[in-house]
Amino acid sequence: MTLTDPLALTAGGPSLPQERRVLTALPGPRSAEILARKSDAVAAGVAHTVPVAAVAAGGGVVVDADGNSLIDLGSGIAVTTVGNAHPKVAAAIAAQAVQFTHTCFMISPYESYVDVAEALNRLTPGDFAKKSALFNSGAEAVENAVKIARKHTGRQAVVALDHGYHGRTNLTMALTAKSMPYKSGFGPFAPEVYRVPGSYPFRDGLSGAEAAARAITLIEKQIGADNLAAVIIEPIQGEGGFIVPADGFLPAVVDWCRDNGVVFIADEVQTGFARTGAMFASEIFGIEPDLITTAKGIAAGLPLAGVTGRAEIMDSAHAGGLGGTYGGNPIACAAAIAAIDVFENDGMLERAAQIGGILTARLEAMRASDPRIGDVRGHGAMVAAEFVDPATGAPDAALTGAVAKAAIAQGVIVLTCGTFGNVIRFLPPLAIGDDLLNEGLDIVAAALAAA
């Protein structure tokens, strides 16, 4: 078997050679064949960023069908935080798969779902009685958090922020800010969703207190606290541009919610599970949300999501009011239990902080010598650079796209984000080594210099 034989490479995990290896133009011939079939067979709306077909992944690499090995700085959008095909996770999945694959938790419950709920209740911030419910995707968790908040308050309105992202289902499209590609042409959207500005220090120049006052005044005048069930906020906005709010913004909004009987929902689908160097980003800002939505990193790639929060709020839905055929599927729960063990016991918080140190230092150094990088921001292994026209500060989406594309062509998976499409975000798996991370950043730096 040769390196270009995909069968030689189908075993993934951390024992895959940790190297960047670009043997062909991307896509290579085998990937090109699969991608051609994709465009014939798969709906055009399901696009892709990296033009290769994956056959294995682990540590800090994704290997394609032609034997190319790409440095992974995206973790499948912040999912494979513990590392792809992590041995503990893979073993847990295999063991569960031969035991039973499904009963439906609403029909015959099983222990692993309860284990995951207990872990979520214990690990999420807030020293109060909590309960959890499990679902399949981040969007589904958000939908259910809103259902629970409405039932609990008897109110209907929900506030989300400018630049917010909460999913692609009908309610979560309404909560999501950006039209293209997420919403355009897909309306009408769910009613009683309102949007206010949040805190975007690089662009609004406001202190956290000023930004919170602006948001709260709009909420009071345009919606009225008495009508408001919930405010939903990503503690660090993900798809919207890795926007870190100014200090004091989140605590002020949480305090206002508490004073007004409004449920504060932290959407930690992207920020949760060690990504930011804390188990949950809410901890960084000193807030204790009433409800927290989780997904992505929780189960290392298996579809699992959760809503966790104050027991009296979580219990406000009547028996049978929450559920779904697959929510808390036993294989996904087995993966989550293994991944949570890794998060808690294998130094993941420390590793996220170390990776954050490298990312921030390298990107800040680039910014110091290149005014096209307007801002570098983030926490832990969730860091981004915002690209601008140095003369005007206007977002430069063309430059951003060109840099990302050039890096990908050289075997480094980077993702863009941002309302204005002018942010490159770094979300490496925590299993990546320093050398590979630095090599990936070297290539991004060279792509920027050449652009």
Ligand code: PLZ
């Ligand atoms: N809330 C904060 O980041 C998913 C979306 C990618 P699902 N983000 C990646 C895309 O283009 O679809 C996300 C998120 C936050 C909710 C979601 C939705 O999670 O598991 O994709 O439904």
